Amino acid sequence: MTFQIAVRRLTGYSQCLRRFSSLVTKPEVAAHLSEIILKPHVPTIRDHTPTRSEPLCDVITKMDWEWEYIRAKELERERKALEDLAANQNSAFYLVNLAIVREKHQQWISMLPRIEPFYAVKCNPDARILSTLEALGTGFDCASFSEMEAVIDGAAASADRVIYANPCKSVEHLRRARLLGVKLMTFDNHSELVKIAREYPDAELILRILVDDSHAVCQMGQKYGSTLDNVPSLLDTAKSLNLKVRGISYHVGSGCGSAQAFSNAVEDARKAFDIAADRGFELNVLDVGGGFPGQFLPSDKTSGISFTEIAQSLRAALDKNFPEDSKVRLIGEPGRFYSTSSHTLAANVIGRREPEGSQIFNPQTGELCFNPAPGYMYYISDGLYGSFNCVLYDHVHLSHTNPPHRLGGSNSSDDSYSCSVWGPTCDGLDCVMEDAKLPLLEEGDWISFPDMGAYTSAAGSNFNGFEKPSLHYID
Helix, strand or coil, X not given: CCHHXXXXXXXXXXXXXXXXXXXXXXXXXXXXXXXXXHCCCCCCHHHCCCCCCCCHHHHHHHHHHHHHHHHHHHHHHHHHHHHHHHCCCCCCEEEEEHHHHHHHHHHHHHHCCCEEEEEEHHHXXXXXXXXXXXXXXXXXXXXXXXXXXXXXXHCCCCHHXXXXXXXXCCHHHHHHHHHHCCCEEEECCHHHHHHHHHHCCCCEEEEEECCCCCXXXXXXXXXXXXXXXXXXXXXXXXXXXXXXXXXEECCCCEEECCHHHHHHHHHHHHHHHHHHHHCCCCCCEEECCXXXXXXXXXXXXXXXXXXXXXXXXHHHHHHHHCXXXXXXXXXXXXXXXXXXXXXXXXXXXXXXXXXXXXXEEECCCCEEEEXXXXXXXXXXXXCCCCHXXXXXXXXXXXXXXXXXEECCXXXXXXXXXXXXXXXXXXXXXXXXXXXEEEECCXXXXXXXXXXXXXXXXXXXXXXXXXXXXXXXXXX
16 A cells, blocks of 8 residues: 555545645655554654753744644544434534544653643533543543542542542541541641541642632632641641642643743742741642643644644743752643543434525425525524533633534535534524535535543433433444
8 A cells, every 4th residue: 555545545634734744855854754644553752761961942843744644543433433323313422532542642641751640520520431531541630529430430540540639528528538548638728627637637748829710711710729828837737737749730721822821820839849848848749730721733833823833832841949859749731622522412403494585385385495695593402501611610601612513414604604503402692603614515415523521411400301312432
């Protein structure tokens, strides 16, 4: 088989292929890619962990084209699976690709090799995702007893691979954490320290500090995080209560759009470590939180910033402020990074409302026909009270980050028209997209939304009696 034939396998994935084509013009890349396509079990750059002497940007450049190929291959698998499933479904469903979760883990350990990932369960607590991540050796960031139970009892993770990363815990959940053996947990105020001393004095504490989260879509600083000025007082209280403070944590906000925010937060954490050292504490854990984008390709800037940019900034800041010989354990809380691109949502058109004047009555056949035109309103089998709660809670702009596509038909821009997409409930708020671009759809047609794995099904409801989408997996 020739290299040209191998390349033609990628035809149909225009978004990936445009960038791919600019890369394969380099002879050394083309030769390596041909080897990977024809011999899929040959070790690849994904097995490589960058050394400190090797510039991270060089490693990332070498990996980019391979991630593009992997994504193109998985898109083809997903397209076939979606079309097969849609033929036998009568309501919205998810296709969950667990292979994507594993590939995202490869990206993480390749580009941030010093940081142990603790998956943010709240993002998507799907049992099979948790089991997949447990098998990969990740840790887990849990905010409640139910999440800890899902990880420890459900996914069989050990308690020492869990951080109870909720600075304000109910007594009941704190007691259950003690029963499960989860010791590592966060705090940011004096009252929480008193509670922990009373209920779980053997806990190992991480002080969450306030950092700049002004560049984030979802800011958390208004709710959690101690100022640096208050750190000495909190540490003094912890010492007086004979509590063990092991480290510092922070969160730059969910959907952070600035690489500089990640490096600035590391600088703030260094200051907190120094304050602790002056008070006799020997801290050895730094939790860099979350805020990492979820698109599959590391160089994808759909969300405003790429994982590549964040990894470069964060790696440099950590090497400067917490070098390897500092013996500080580094952990992070990626959520959407792992789950976003693993889910594709498919929803069927359950009805439509045509724009005025688009209908044409054919007296010969007695049929009422409809012309393609702007202004159609399409009603689909999932909405804002289900998976698309992300539009409200996560501030997602679907036309930019998750544009829909018709399954099994043309999606040419020449055949697409401005329209709106609505959920199935009787609430006028239930508008999924006010301005979409889609071809003329008939009742029963299916449309798919990519990258729907983060903060979607986790917060969905059965409002108005509409069931949440079913889940179907490929591995």
